[in-house]
Amino acid sequence: MKALTFRGRENIAYESVADPVIQSAGDVIVEVSSCAICGSDLHPYHEREKGLDHGCVMGHEFTGQVVETGKAVKLLKPGDAVISPFTVSCGQCFYCRKGLTSRCEQSQLFGWRENGVGLNGGQAEYVRVPLADTTLVRRPTTMTDEVAILLGDILSTGYFCSTQAHINPEDIQVVVGCGPVGLMAIWAAYRLGAQRVFAIDQVPQRLAMAEAWGAIPINYLEINPVDVIREATAGRGADQVLEVVGLKSAVRSAFDLLRPGGTLSAVGVCNSTHLPFSPTEAYDQNLTYRIGRCPARGIMEGIMDWAMEDADQLSSVFTHIRPLQEGPSAYHLFDQKADGCMKVLLKPE
Ligand SMILES: [Zn+2]
Ligand SMILES: [Zn+2]
Structure with a gap:
């Protein structure tokens, strides 16, 4: 099959790799109808952390249909269209029972192979999904590929x-x-009853989209967000700050915007070795700090109806649709935010 593979720093190849095969009785093989590039794919792309194995198939955002099932698979059959969260989960361990599927004792992230261990990703024609009965969710026939992919990661993460x-x-x-995850967070905040959500970024097109989704945009290159938020809160600061970037500077900005x-709430993939605020500062602010990887499998079914109601709005984050074979240039486009690129949907031929 054809797939996008990691070939070193900022080097993605479109190449032929071996077709995935059933390895365990709980596996299924999914034929991918669409997949997407995620902001967190840029971490391995830039080798910001220890590199992936060369040849690892990239990507953890995909949807498609089951074409083959292992002997122990009971809930899925060939032909079923499925939504996949970005990690696999067993559905039975302590964490899965609590809904914290991102910390499943058998959790693995798609598109992450190191030293020969781990899962290939979904930016390919086919992908092997272990623990399939408890990882995948059958997809309603009226749900588009775009919504299915968003549910599997960034929509659930924003929520x-x-x-x-x-x-x-x-x-x-x-x-x-105000990248794709930030927009999803704005959507979710309003769905959860928020009345007034401010949104901070520096990219005019992203701010315009945030505004179209109901947020009050703040371009931090033009105005100090702390001043704006203080003015809106009688000098106190924001009650809740949602941080979706993960960079140290963004977390510090978020901290500075809060009231005592x-x-x-932080969901941006975090690679820092130190918090950008001190224990003393946290104490002095009576800070509540919640951070971690989204348990998408535990969330996505519960927001499926809302996602389908707002399908057009949510799907508008896919500014570019490309054939899978243009994946290498799509990575570059996405990384550079060139041509107004917000998010790329890739289609295997
Ligand atoms: Zn993702
Ligand atoms: Zn589990």
């Missing part, structure tokens, strides 16, 4: 960020970062 923040309708929320007793 998780909002739930972690404990949105209170009377409060003031700020979303730091506020909540900082």
